[in-house]
Amino acid sequence: MTTKTSKPIEGSFQLFEGDFTNAGKASTELRNVLKGLAVADDAVRRAGVAAFEAEMNVIIHGVAGTLHYAVSDGELNITITDMGPGIKDINLAMQEGYSTAPAWVRELGWGAGMGLPNIQKNSDKFKIDTVVGEGTTLQITIFI
Ligand SMILES: Nc1ncnc2c1ncn2[C@@H]1O[C@H](COP(=O)(O)OP(=O)(O)OP(=O)(O)O)[C@@H](O)[C@H]1O
Ligand SMILES: [Mg+2]
Incomplete structure (x- = not known):
């Protein structure tokens, strides 16, 4: 039998192109989850920035998608x-x-071209995979 020391905490959100009404919802909820786990303020801030920019990119450029998070180890x-x-x-x-x-989109205040560079800056590990005509996947790791 294996003994797990910590149960992973995870969740996911659906994202839709043009859905500015719900923009920021996924990253805000993620920040609240992290605060509830007493994660250090700086890690919460960096996670919030990275998740928010990634969430906005799907809403602005990405048709539809999912944000999934998992906290463990x-x-x-x-x-x-x-x-x-x-x-x-x-x-x-x-x-x-x-x-x-x-x-x-620029008139709404987006489109400065700063999202992906900011995601990279705020992540401890960052990977982007993209295929034209298929989609984009970002993997972000933040040490907490
Ligand atoms: N999920 C995505 N799907 C398709 N294209 C994307 C996606 N994310 C980014 N891009 C492309 O990469 C460019 C740069 O993205 P980045 O997030 O840095 O800037 P932006 O979204 O244009 O502006 P900002 O993030 O400052 O509001 C985008 O303009 C877009 O062409
Ligand atoms: Mg962006």
Whole structure:
């Protein structure tokens, strides 16, 4: 028999393109879960920033997707996956200031091209996989 020292805490949220009404809901709930687990303020802040930017990218660029988080063994793992359209040039997309957001999105205050660079900065581990026509998956790890 194996003995588990800690039960993983996990949850997931559905995300939909253009759903600005619920923008920030997933990352806010995740922050509250982490606070409830007495995670250090700095880790909560970094997780909140990374999750929020990833959540917004699905709502702005990604058709529909899911944010899943799991806390166990001193780390928080967040996976954000969407159903397209994928990213053509990942090196370009990772550059500060690069954005393909349309004018109406910029008018709402998004599209500065800072989301992906900020996710990377705030993560301890960060991986992005994308296939044009299929979708994008981000894996974010934050040590807590
Ligand atoms: N999930 C995604 N699906 C498809 N394309 C994406 C996705 N996430 C990012 N991109 C592409 O990468 C670009 C850069 O993303 P990034 O988050 O850095 O900036 P942004 O979303 O355009 O602006 P900001 O995040 O500052 O509001 C986007 O403009 C878009 O072209
Ligand atoms: Mg963005």
